[in-house]
Amino acid sequence: MKKLLLTLLALAPVALFANSDGAETDIIQRTVNFVIFAGILWYLLADKIKAFFANRTLEIQSELDKVQDTLKASQSKIDEAAVKLEEAKKLAAETVELAKSEVGALKQKVADAVDHDIAQLNRNFAEKIEVETKKVQRQVVEQILEELLKSENIALSQDELASIILKKVA
Numbered sequence: 001m002k003k004l005l006l007t008l009l010a011l012a013p014v015a016l017f018a019n020s021d022g023a024e025t026d027i028i029q030r031t032v033n034f035v036i037f038a039g040i041l042w043y044l045l046a047d048k049i050k051a052f053f054a055n056r057t058l059e060i061q062s063e064l065d066k067v068q069d070t071l072k073a074s075q076s077k078i079d080e081a082a083v084k085l086e087e088a089k090k091l092a093a094e095t096v097e098l099a100k101s102e103v104g105a106l107k108q109k110v111a112d113a114v115d116h117d118i119a120q121l122n123r124n125f126a127e128k129i130e131v132e133t134k135k136v137q138r139q140v141v142e143q144i145l146e147e148l149l150k151s152e153n154i155a156l157s158q159d160e161l162a163s164i165i166l167k168k169v170a
Helices: 002-017 027-150 158-169
Strands: none
């Protein structure tokens, strides 16, 4: 391939600048010199240039691979974050539903406790009224008995007094 290319480069100026006059110019010698110079440069530098571009291609490919790996890692992290976000949304929804149900249960529990306390207070109030009524009755009975005992108009014996007290107490 190299030989064919060199031959074409060497003969191209001859074919281009050939004329029928037979007048010779130094263009042919210059072209031949240039072709020889280009051939020598090609011979000396071709492997190094190919190696340079091959290395450069490999470097670019490795950088591209790194970028693609980074992109894939970023994409996988994004996907993981999206999955975690969806799980968090589901967990949040479940937590809200659980909280709502617990609020309902707590409302019911508090309402039951308040009803129980009100009923207890009503019973205590009724008992207190009953105790106070008995206390007032005792005081009234004591006052009446004191008045009767202090009064000399009524004469009661101890037995009669005891039976009246027993009747009142019973």
